[in-house]
Amino acid sequence: MVARRIIGAVAESLQLEAHEVVTTSSIGITVFPQDARSADELLRNSDIALQHAKQNGKNGFTFFDAAMNAAALRRMALEMALRAALEKNELQLHYQPQIDLHSNRIIAAEALLRWQTPELGAVSPAEFIPVAEDTGLIVPIGAWVLRTACRQAVDWLADGRPLQRIAVNVSVRQFSQPDFVASVVATLRETGLDPAALELEITESVLMAQADAAVKTLAALKRIGVQLAIDDFGTGYSSLAYLKQFPIDRLKIDRTFVQGLENNVQDAAIVNSVIAMARSLGLEVTAEGVELPDQLAFLRDSACHDAQGFLLGKPVPPEQLSALLA
Numbered sequence: 001m002v003a004r005r006i007i008g009a010v011a012e013s014l015q016l017e018a019h020e021v022v023t024t025s026s027i028g029i030t031v032f033p034q035d036a037r038s039a040d041e042l043l044r045n046s047d048i049a050l051q052h053a054k055q056n057g058k059n060g061f062t063f064f065d066a067a068m069n070a071a072a073l074r075r076m077a078l079e080m081a082l083r084a085a086l087e088k089n090e091l092q093l094h095y096q097p098q099i100d101l102h103s104n105r106i107i108a109a110e111a112l113l114r115w116q117t118p119e120l121g122a123v124s125p126a127e128f129i130p131v132a133e134d135t136g137l138i139v140p141i142g143a144w145v146l147r148t149a150c151r152q153a154v155d156w157l158a159d160g161r162p163l164q165r166i167a168v169n170v171s172v173r174q175f176s177q178p179d180f181v182a183s184v185v186a187t188l189r190e191t192g193l194d195p196a197a198l199e200l201e202i203t204e205s206v207l208m209a210q211a212d213a214a215v216k217t218l219a220a221l222k223r224i225g226v227q228l229a230i231d232d233f234g235t236g237y238s239s240l241a242y243l244k245q246f247p248i249d250r251l252k253i254d255r256t257f258v259q260g261l262e263n264n265v266q267d268a269a270i271v272n273s274v275i276a277m278a279r280s281l282g283l284e285v286t287a288e289g290v291e292l293p294d295q296l297a298f299l300r301d302s303a304c305h306d307a308q309g310f311l312l313g314k315p316v317p318p319e320q321l322s323a324l325l326a
Helices: 002-010 039-055 066-085 125-135 138-158 172-176 180-191 204-209 211-224 265-280 293-301 318-325
Strands: 014-016 019-021 027-029 061-063 091-100 106-117 121-123 165-169 198-203 227-233 250-253 284-287
Touching: 002 027, 002 061, 027 039, 039 061, 039 066, 066 106, 066 125, 091 138, 091 318, 106 125, 106 138, 106 318, 121 125, 125 138, 138 165, 138 172, 138 180, 138 318, 165 227, 172 180, 172 204, 172 211, 180 198, 180 211, 198 204, 204 211, 204 227, 211 227, 250 265, 265 284, 265 293
Parallel strands: 027 061, 106 165, 165 198, 198 227, 227 250, 250 284
Antiparallel strands: 014 019, 091 106, 106 121
């Protein structure tokens, strides 16, 4: 009751000169003596609860519990270990093949980050990528991923492997860096990869957050000659008005739609619509998350260009993909 009264009081509008200002608040609550007995512990616990309140959408309150403390300690350990991961060579890239549905050949591969640490074991990307994003570590890590993937692609092409492109995911923080385009140019020069053999995958949310700036950045990347793809298409708040302005080469249909193809009429309709729209805009389409033969058959019948997923090939270390390409 007290927390709700505080939030309500803070939310009352204020008149500052000619402007009406509305403020929101987030509250973390810890209880003495159940949660802790010392002032330092209580303050720490309330701060942990406050962070959870912010993560839950802000303008609300959250009570501390022991699970939050465990999560906070885990996150702290992840952050500390992640800061040293590059220096210790703990990061690896696995590569998932992308299959041309007309020729049934591997024509591309997506580079996917993996992290194995002696202290924490194998850490899921779903757990450590958000930490990297929040701390800014994603910028140097992303630069390493791009450089490593480009070098690997150069090696494969030098060995005569039939690879049209290597796909690399770009994070929000990377894309918004003022020198992002220059860093891509520098990486291509350093590794010697043909720009046309590099595909940068960018999510809808990244593009729509600052659409006008995104158009300029994408245009600069296209002038370099790299390929551009919108990842997880259909899951964000995309605008078709902006889509026609983005110099995009490919749409990637999110796995959530592909995995419902065999028994969900709505998912099937969405996939068909995306493929038809892409074709009319002169874009290619890659379907993600293909796990069943029926899904693959549907995509073939719908004239989808490429596909990836466990049915077609799991993410594997570079030497295993080399064998597949051979």
